Amino acid sequence: MEEEAPTHPSLVFRELLSRLGNSLPASPKDMSVMQRRLVRAGMRNKNALKILYGAKIVMGVALPLLMTAIVWGTQADPTNKVMAVLAAAGLGFFGPNEYVSIVARRRQKAIQKALANALDLMVVCVESGLGLDQAILQVAKELDQAHPEISEEFGLVNLELKAGKRRQETLRNLAERAGVEDLKKLVAVLIQADRFGTGIAQSLRAHADFMRVQARQVAEEKAAKLGVKLVFPIFFCILPSLFIVTVGPIAVKIVRELIPMMTGM
Incomplete structure (x- = not known):
């Protein structure tokens, strides 16, 4: 008899989560929103949504049980325990929902950061004679x-x-999967150039120049807001420390020498 290959524990756990996820009721609208969020987080497994719902069930049961075990023997108020x-x-x-959202936002920021380099490289490829498909x-x-997120999308x-x-x-x-605004603009430029037969290289270079100007404006805007953001740490962190360092020794000397002289001690 042929022996069956051993199944990895992680695969068994995923299958268990997937089956549990099938039992969780959810509206089609919520499922669509969460599926889009999973795609933007780079989780494209066909059972990713079921696994997520299964994880919600497991975590929703395991954490309360763990918390119950922790607070059971304490002297805390029963209301606080509940x-x-x-x-x-x-x-x-x-x-789990928040975790997926955090991963999706982090991935979108990575794509946004890599888009300028990708666009410049695409311009070089197109101007060297490659078609758009080959350039992508x-x-x-x-x-x-260097940028695996945008490489995966392309x-x-x-x-x-x-x-x-x-x-x-x-x-x-591509624009729908990534959910990055600048990438949507690039896609709109490419579709327009493809539809009307205009030069891809000229369109890409113009959009690259536009993105550089936009990035410069965003940087200038952040620099202008920096002074306002520094008010709180300066007044509540730096100035008190500076005040203690400069005035502290003087105050100590006054307490030790001047006050006894004034009181005749």
Whole structure:
């Protein structure tokens, strides 16, 4: 008899979470929103949504039980114990959602940061004679190590093109998956150039110049707000420390020498 290959524990756990997720009722609207959030977080497993819902069930049960075990033998007020258990239940049930949101925002920031380099590289590729599809593929290869997030997105565009989808459809899918505003603008420029037959290189270079101006304006705006943001740490952190360092020795000397002289001690 042939022996079955051992199943990795993580796969068993994922399967368990997936089956638990099937039992959690959810509206189609909530499922659609959460599925989009998972995609933007880079979690594209076909069972990712079920696994997430399964994790919500497991965490929503495990954390309250753990909190109950912690507060059971304490002398705390019973109301506080109940509130602690309820807080643990809320954290366990809604925590996975927040984790996915944090990962999605972090990934969007990484794509936003890499977009300028990707656009410059795409301009070089197009001006050297490559078509747009080949340029996207080349950018995905070149940025694989430096910016894996945007490389993955461009790689998916190439796979969709190989699968026979129209270029405009794949570009719209790219904008929808990433959810980055500047990338949506780039996609709009590419679709317009493809639709009206204008030069891709000229459109990309113009958009690259626009992005540089926009980035400079954002940097100037942040620099202008820096003074206001420094008011609180200066007045409540730096000035008190400076006051203690400069006035402290004088105050000590007054207490030790001047006050005894004035009181005749």
